[in-house]
Amino acid sequence: MSAVVSLGLDFGTESVRAILVDRDGQQLAIAAVDFAHGQITDTLPGSSDPLPAHFALQAPDDWLDAAAEATRSAMSQSGVRADQIVGVGVDFTSCTMLPTTIDGTPLCQVESLASVPLAWPKLWKHHGAIQQTERMNRIANHRNESFLARYGGTIGLEWFFPKVLETIENAPQVADAAEVWLEAGDWFVWQLVGGPANELTRSSCQAGYKAMWSASEGYPSLDYFAAVHPLLAEVVANRLPGVMRSPGESAGGVCDAMAKRFGLQTGTPVSAAIIDAHSAVPGVGAADPGTLVMVLGTSSCHMLNATEFANVPGVAGVVDGGILPGMFGYETGQAAVGDAFAWLLKLVNLESFESLSEAAMKLPPGADGVACLDWMNGCRTPLMDGGVRGALTGLGLHHGPEHLYLALMEASAFGLRWIVELLRDGGVPIDRFVATGGLPHHNRAFVEVYADVLGAEIEIHPSTQGPAVGAAVLGMLAAGPDASGFRDVTEAASAMASAKSGQSDKVYPRSDRCAAYHQLYSGYRELARKLGPSNGNSAPRETAN
Template sequence: MNANRESYVIGVDFGTLSGRAVVVRVSDGAELGSAVHEYTHGVIEGALPESGVRLGPDWALQSPEDWRDVLRDAVPKALAVAGVPAAQVVGIGTDFTACTVLPATADGIPLCEPYPDRPHAWPKLWKHHAAQPHADRVNALAAERGEPWLSRYGGKLSSEWQFAKALQVLQEDPEVYGRADRWIEAADWIVWQLTGVETRNVCTAGYKGVFQDGHYPSEEFLAALDPAFAGFAGKLGGEPAPLGGLAGRLSAAAAEWTRLPEGIAVAVGNVDAHVTAAAADAVRPGQMVAIMGTSTCHVMPSDQLAEVPGMCGVVRDGIVPGLWGYEAGQSGVGDIFAWFVDTSVPASYTEEARRRGLTVHQYLTSLAEGQRVGQHGLVALDWHNGNRSVLVDHNLSAVVAGQTLATRPEDVYRALIEATAFGARVIVEAFESSGVPVEEFVVAGGLLKNAFLMQVYADVLRRPLSVIGSEQGPALGSAIHAAVAAGAYPDIRSAASVMGKRTADVYLPDAGRADTYDRLYAEYRRLHDHFADGGLLHRLRAIRNEAGA
């Protein structure tokens, strides 16, 4: 690399509804241009494209062609916006939602392409929750056998993770399962598309694929789940590669798609939440990053290994090499607010918001922030999309207590915001009660734009909130990893210290509001613990499913 010439890297973030590319200067992390490509198919939930084959409850799929289109569309556009010569780009890094996973042939062809009318041939998005019965089976057997890896996942594997989804494919469409030479995270599949080289990354392998202490769960365990499942680990690829590593070089085909130079460095794949830690320069022990968007993922490096109940996983080197990386999460946050606005707001509110030049979210927020804490008389459970941490049960559903004929939309909207903050507090308390201190709470993601929501979180958590200095944390984090893969920095920590951005203590808790929130949180915990066994909520879901919802 010519030290006298500025060099640049590209970060590409593959989200739930769109993909974003950002051009970043290696010397200081400056973001010079970006572009977004909206997926043509979005989230496939009701029926398959073209064939119209109906999907069952709690399904969520995606199209690989949408992902390829991000490379063809967003990357060249971002480069044009930045005004950077392609010849000065030295690397590209990518991140993905996870567990977003697909069956593929040995040469990387997604099975949905030769079998477009088979639902199980399509990639399963992170929020595909139809595999909950299979997750229950995995967890029950692992507990019965005393599998040593189970404690690394807080005692339960999520239905969102690789094993439950793969077991669902095997048991509901064994032909598709048999034709799947590879069961691969989209994070690794897109790197395969860029390089022509199949790799696996230590992040998704550990958190989503149960790769612990150098191996996957034993063949004996897998066979006990289902005899035909015994060889499943053989579909998961080879030894996972370290984060920040070089996965390969940009192929000629991918260079044509992206308009980038053939042969530049391609970083090992990563998960959108975990790579954001580098963008926030939060790669030291005790720095918890909450990436708040449609859902929230909480990631934190630590120098301590502990059993934290309900965690999504703890993985050595899973966020930054040399440290244990913890992950927890909430399955619905922004999605909950969006659901409420889409389904439960009267036309008069929509009209008033339009008259004031506000979105409905902004209008409801303005009304909610005028209330005193507790004025609405409500407490809610934030389980509209199930519970990821700490209960790890995606068949749970939401509860709102305290409604009367005087309850207004802004009351419920505020109660839902508070419920997500209470859910975050449950997670923080689970860490600290297990001996893993949370030294700093750093916020990233799209919900940062709502200052009222951020203040609620500071008050509920009774701690300052630090804020990432980028509106596109995952893409910036991927660019930082690309800089490491290209050899511009020796490791992720040194790259993050130069290219990452974080402002400390942006939101400070108010003692008076925090005291009242303590009382509301106590009620939330009573409601949480009462419904935690899922009895009533599971029965209601079963009745719904039997009715053909």
């Protein structure tokens, strides 16, 4: 073991993982701890009142408690000492965001506001701002706002400012009390390093992809925000304190209180946060342009670096240096993947995918006539519409759970192919596919369907913890070259995260199934056209309370 170690903290939807990686890429220990309250979707803690539809909240103390426990557990497992950890990196689900007081106290911890749902952090998958997102898009398009070109022409339902506007309109007492609005990843880093609000670090990655910020233009104009709602402009002008920093850039050192809580040394450098999916790019050592890194989990994010900017309709974001320095980072994704499979498992009352996968892969492409549209949680790319809904068609009494499962896997693969075609048609090269996250390692059949539909080889990176390793890479960078020995992120990612020769599991397309899927893909696109938002396929519009 190298004496130089980095701690990566990877915040997912249900839990946090702490990973310790040395400068040679040895993963010394990993520990995962569930959040005590998980996803808050039914009722607030201690309440029996049901939450409105589409709400998904979290408890901020869960993040600190679970991260501290996971860090101490990983250090205990590995025997790594605090003085060996030279840096801390943080990746976080996004856009997960919250309002706080000026000293960083979450408003859900203010007694008078604790019973108001919108005082709590809104998880990335919180979909309560449907009406606000529609209005923001309508006004931005009417004004021909230039920032739209960086986001495929659409502001996303899960993004920062729609959630702020939702609170302004539906919980004005919370909006009035909010002195700071920020991403959860930035809040966590702020808690680790301490300091006043005007010095807190805001991640240029999170702001670039989820809050329409760019290094050249900043946030959209106050005139635009005022046209949407005067109080939204006031938030942008006065309630977004802090300094923008890139992932890998130091946000400061761990403060005394958090050093004691986590078992770290005071002053250990902490990197600016990065979005969890984006962290997987350095986490699999993909430092070159043209590699599509597919982070497959509850939902999926497909990240790509390119040397040029292209205006591609439907892409969730293009940010200069948003993933790695010196390149344009493209973000696309699918809103329901692993959670759609889990939904199906529950629906057919099965406990395991093992027998279901085996039966499904014996079926011919097309699942004996069952077709699926994979919009169970809306469509991220290319429609950027959280309101559309999925479908299963062609069902007969002879079909069983395996038909539904294959159809759902095929639909997810067809959705990915649509994304790939969108990027390539827009002039963005894709030369290589790398899969990471937990899903590819637990569900090889799913990756096989992806390879068949794409007609391309897919590498399954040997690490199941791509985002966590990426966070550790960024923590090493935050330590600086004197402590880490690395000059830049490319050097660090290559040494700490690249798969060694023969370690990647390569999944190859099968020519007979490729040909069949080429025809079936046209049917998927036609189904998407028929059931798209222009044909009335949309979730009910509900006003949050």
